[in-house]
Amino acid sequence: MEYQEAKDKFISTWGSLGTLWGINKAMAQIQSLLFISTKPLSMEDIMEELKISRGNTSMNLRQLMDWGIVTKELIPGERKEFFTTEKDVQELARHIAKERSRREIKPVIKILKDVSSIKDDGTAKTKELIKQTKALHDLAETADTMMNKIVNQEQNWITKSLLKLIK
Amino acid sequence: MEYQEAKDKFISTWGSLGTLWGINKAMAQIQSLLFISTKPLSMEDIMEELKISRGNTSMNLRQLMDWGIVTKELIPGERKEFFTTEKDVQELARHIAKERSRREIKPVIKILKDVSSIKDDGTAKTKELIKQTKALHDLAETADTMMNKIVNQEQNWITKSLLKLIK
DNA sequence: ATAAACTTTCAATAATTATTGAAAGTTTAG
DNA sequence: CTAAACTTTCAATAATTATTGAAAGTTTAT
Known part of the structure; x- marks a missing residue:
């Protein structure tokens, strides 16, 4: 080529x-x-x-x-x-992750929180809606936090040990 | 609401x-x-x-x-x-991550590898292309690996300690 | 001040992607 | 076997999104 x-x-x-x-x-x-x-x-x-x-x-x-x-x-x-x-890929990833989080992920997390906070009227369908959106909320929040933390870190000891652990 | x-x-x-x-x-x-x-x-x-x-x-x-x-x-x-x-959010995330990796991320990584492997003819522009696509390749591969590892793990000790470390 | 060099805006249009609905296909009950 | 119940396919169409290009806007040099 x-x-x-x-x-x-x-x-x-x-x-x-x-x-x-x-x-x-x-x-x-x-x-x-x-x-x-x-x-x-x-x-x-x-x-x-x-x-x-x-x-x-x-x-x-x-x-x-x-x-x-x-x-x-x-x-x-x-x-x-x-x-x-930006020529540095780490820095590039940082910017992109930050923007996506701010523009798309955070607003969705907010809505999931609102939806999962509706009053429990005792019906099965309401209970299910609350349970499932709460689970999704927690997952989205964890994923968002992890992504930002990983990507924001300079290559410090935490990131290095993380990489060693999971690679 | x-x-x-x-x-x-x-x-x-x-x-x-x-x-x-x-x-x-x-x-x-x-x-x-x-x-x-x-x-x-x-x-x-x-x-x-x-x-x-x-x-x-x-x-x-x-x-x-x-x-x-x-x-x-x-x-x-x-x-x-x-x-x-699938009602379990962890399992849902696993499936989605796996599919996206297979359908979109892996093929791109493959192309980045190919592009970054062209013969170095000594010109500055070729050197730059190789250097930058290689950096992108390494980043994409690391991100893909991390994502899959994190998401595939059951909530075992590694994941738990990961979460503690970075949250 | 003004004209040339350059950039931005935005209505029109093109390209892409999603959706419909009816015909064709499949399965099952009798 | 065959008619009813149901699902899939796909060409036509609608909706959405990206792109153009020319007019309007801005900046700078003289």
Whole structure:
């Protein structure tokens, strides 16, 4: 496999994987492109490489900046803006996990808590609803906490021993 | 909040969360409905409750069975088929994690491995591609392994001590 | 101040994905 | 065997989501 083929494969794979971590195709592809680029890229560069429109590029770059994984880079002497992505995978994972937790998981946990807190009127169906949503609430909260803790930790002793334990 | 409202809220929330674990709305809603039901439901029951067509119900039930989280239940004396979902949240999480790993994460890891194994021709861009996809590969593999280990474990001493450590 | 260089916005459109419903298929009771 | 009861399939359609491109907006150099 040659460079160009490998690059295209990486970008399209990572792009389609985007849905797995909750972002759309173009967004994921822009991030991939920046991730393997050796230098900051301009909007023009990105449009050109991915064959997408200016508007699409602009909107998706903004979203990536909202997620905190892409930043503007000012290049002295250049009029236009250049972009880079977080290059460290640990840091990248941290940002993504944090955003997903905040945007999607936490709100769901809140609703599960509300639903599982309804008044028990003694009927079987109410008891079942309470029991099951409570179980789901506890699971979601544990999973969310674990994910954040694991991903937020620098590679300190806790993480290292964790990895040893379960790998 | 009354039973009916709580129930509707749960089903629609869990339904829209479906995308987070990679399944579509109808599929997630059917699963939710079964999850809080005190008895197995027929296709008719599900159509009625969720106001969706027979075809849609049939297809999504099949997918849920493919995922291993819904099973057919034969009720003596009844002609039609009844359905139940896995009621234990741990077991549910196990099934979902296993399927997602198999269907989406493992194939991506494979591609990352391939891409990161291309021949180093000495150019900066090739070196960067190899370095970054390798880092991503290692991260994805670690995350996948951790997820599966955590979720597959019964609540044994390892899991318990893990939870104590990081909670 | 103004014009060129660049970015953002957003209504229109395209592409994708989900849903329907009726015909075809299957199973079971008599 | 065959008719009723039920399930599955799939082409048509609806709903949703992504993308375009051109007009409006902004910034900077002179």
